[in-house]
Amino acid sequence: MSSVTDTVSLTARRSSRFVAWVRAWRAGLVPFDEVAESIAAGEEHLVADAPGTWTDVPLADALPSLAKHSPDDIRLVLPAAGDPRGLPGPGDFSGAALLAGEAVVTAGLGFVPQVRSHTSGSGMTFETVLWRVFPLAADAPAASLTMPGAAEAEAELASVLAETTMTLTRLDVAAWRPELAGALAALRRPDGVTDLPPGFDPRARRLFARAAVLDRVLVLAGQAAPGGAVNGYEAQQRDAALRPLTTACRRALVAACNAPLRP
Known part of the structure; x- marks a missing residue:
């Protein structure tokens, strides 16, 4: 694989995979056991501030917090400067989503991915993805319904x-x-x-x-x-x-x- 291909493959929107696979799971179309692995796509994904947790947990351990959501309660937003459509309004979540350029909006919760780089003792650099969870209003997904079909x-x-x-x-x-x-x-x-x-x-x-x-x-x-x-x-x-x-x-x-x- 060329360096160009490597660069391209690493820039895929993680929130798009999160939304697609979680929505399919909540619709009963894919088993829960496949969801976290499909979202991570070979990366290490952790979740911070998930309901009922006190520390960072693996993505698979945080997904049950969405077990009662319907597919339409889970929406992708890709905001940019001057174009905040889909965001539920000013606040910590919207600020983090604008900074990341992507986020997941659900009924009551918002997820924003952050990529963290680490250097091992041997000098090797690797990355982990941390999904930070924010509390949102129960009707937050409705804000994204104004986007085109x-x-x-x-x-x-x-x-x-x-x-x-x-x-x-x-x-x-x-x-x-x-x-x-x-x-x-x-x-x-x-x-x-x-x-x-x-x-x-x-x-x-x-x-x-x-x-x-x-x-x-x-x-x-x-x-x-x-x-x-x-x-x-x-x-x-x-x-x-x-x-x-x-x-x-x-x-x-x-x-x-x-x-x-x-x-």
Whole structure:
């Protein structure tokens, strides 16, 4: 696996996996024993301040606090500066969610992931994910219902992606990040890959597959700044071109993960 692939794979939204798998579990579509492992995807996940606990606990030990929630009580939010949609209002949870750029909203509880880096005695660096739990109002998930549905989000993403690709081609994107240009081109082809659990319809699966890959590509673009653009003006043009695509991508991920489930 290349260093580029490593970078991309590590930027997947952890809250999207949390929401998708917990919702499927609460709908009776996947067994509880699979949920924590599927969310963690090989990482170590701990939870701080979970109800009934006094210290950090493994993710599997904290998930029973959601055992009485319905699938519609569990929602993904991907807030950004100037775009706090889906958050229940000002407070500690909303501040932490904005800082992380992602969170899980449930009836009574909010979960925000924090990535912590550690260095062992031998000098090796490794990471753990700590989900911090915040108390929320019982009607908190209702705030995210104003987000677009899967059909609207899919149309928006396709339109913005086409416009952005044309702009980046004009800016000679291949000269500053060849793998990003290739990834953008690949996204225009049908992609049958999906990471969603059972219960999501084909549109939600298709939307999530495209948006999840694109989300990682956009992180690469941010890490590449100022990239190989000839001058600062071109770098600003590139960033301006990517901004609406970033917004459309966030909306697509939210719409896919919060889509109605089917038995």
